[in-house]
Amino acid sequence: xxxxxxxxxxxxxxxxxxxxxxxxxTPTATAQLDLxxxxxxxxxxxxxxxxxxxxxxxxxxxxAPVSIAEIAAHLHLPLGVVRVLCGDLIDRGLVITRSPxxxxxxxxxxxxxxxxxxxxxxL
Amino acid sequence: MASSISDDRGMDSxxxxxxxxxxxxxxxxxxxxVGSVSEIPPLTTEEVLTEVGAGxxxxxxxxxxxxxxVALDFGRITISRRHVLYLFGTPGQERFWFMWNDLARGAIxxxxxxxxxxxxxxxxxxxxxxxxxxPFIVTVNCxxxxxxYTVEEIRAALAIPDRVPVMLGDxxxxxxxxxxxxxxxxxxxxxxxxxxx
Numbered sequence: 597x598x599x600x601x602x603x604x605x606x607x608x609x610x611x612x613x614x615x616x617x618x619x620x621x622t623p624t625a626t627a628q629l630d631l632x633x634x635x636x637x638x639x640x641x642x643x644x645x646x647x648x649x650x651x652x653x654x655x656x657x658x659x660a661p662v663s664i665a666e667i668a669a670h671l672h673l674p675l676g677v678v679r680v681l682c683g684d685l686i687d688r689g690l691v692i693t694r695s696p697x698x699x700x701x702x703x704x705x706x707x708x709x710x711x712x713x714x715x716x717x718x719l
Numbered sequence: 720m721a722s723s724i725s726d727d728r729g730m731d732s733x734x735x736x737x738x739x740x741x742x743x744x745x746x747x748x749x750x751x752x753v754g755s756v757s758e759i760p761p762l763t764t765e766e767v768l769t770e771v772g773a774g775x776x777x778x779x780x781x782x783x784x785x786x787x788x789v790a791l792d793f794g795r796i797t798i799s800r801r802h803v804l805y806l807f808g809t810p811g812q813e814r815f816w817f818m819w820n821d822l823a824r825g826a827i828x829x830x831x832x833x834x835x836x837x838x839x840x841x842x843x844x845x846x847x848x849x850x851x852x853x854p855f856i857v858t859v860n861c862x863x864x865x866x867x868y869t870v871e872e873i874r875a876a877l878a879i880p881d882r883v884p885v886m887l888g889d890x891x892x893x894x895x896x897x898x899x900x901x902x903x904x905x906x907x908x909x910x911x912x913x914x915x916x
Binding site for chain 2: 631632634636639661663665666669670674675676677692693695697702703704706708709710711712713715717719
């Protein structure tokens with residue numbers, strides 16, 4: 597991910613207060629989005645309308661699958677704000693997501709653990 | 720709206736994320752370990768929290784609420800097209816322990832890093848994951864000038880149960896960190912199996 601592609605840069609600083617971006621909403625409805633949850637933007641026929649610059653920045657970053665934590669790091673936004681933005685994009689059908697396990701309290705199943713083990717050994 | 724989407728890429732294009740938490744007291748080498756195996760330079764992200772109570776040392780200007788910012792360091796390892804592994808370092812300060820729950824939820828498990836010069840800073844981490852039945856291993860980060868102990872001495876000093884693996888390592892070293900991750904995943908697999916009767 598090339599940070600230079602973003603239109604936020606280091607010197608921009610906190611342009612607006614975090615909870616101005618989310619209209620004061622907090623991420624209760626999107627609490628199931630884990631830090632590692634993968635977000636991928638779906639290609640739309642035309643540029644979606646009615647989105648804030650921050651929403652569009654998330655869409656641009658997630659053309660290839662990317663985690664909530666990476667989006668927050670690259671856009672210099674708090675995790676809670678990114679959860680709210682992604683929740684909006686999910687509601688509008690603009691992104692799809694995949695979380696670590698179906699039920700968040702669960703641990704990964706044995707097949708997943710075996711795949712991770714194989715991958716680590718082959719690194 | 721959804722009807723304007725024309726995308727042939729489905730859920731198969733999205734890898735399943737998995738997490739491993741790197742815990743331990745302040746200065747035990749958590750971010751160093753993340754950086755030694757991550758395919759990207761460690762990234763930092765922040766959670767802005769509304770704080771109740773005293774002891775605030777980091778105020779940010781969000782309206783008039785008293786908020787504090789917790790920084791999290793993390794890295795990434797692409798396992799395959801189907802799986803991507805994230806390594807999250809826990810915030811070191813004790814008052815952010817409640818965030819460990821979020822980090823550990825759905826995780827494979829935790830590597831608790833120990834610095835032999837400050838054993839006591841890792842007591843709490845061991846206790847935290849032990850209580851929650853989250854698979855964890857203990858890795859002693861062998862700092863150059865730190866006193867050397869055997870695995871048995873560390874186990875005794877920290878009262879680590881026999882079922883929890885303890886190993887020596889060097890958080891700066893990629894192979895050492897890889898070995899710790901492998902050990903943890905194997906441990907998680909062993910504890911995930913139904914008890915053999």
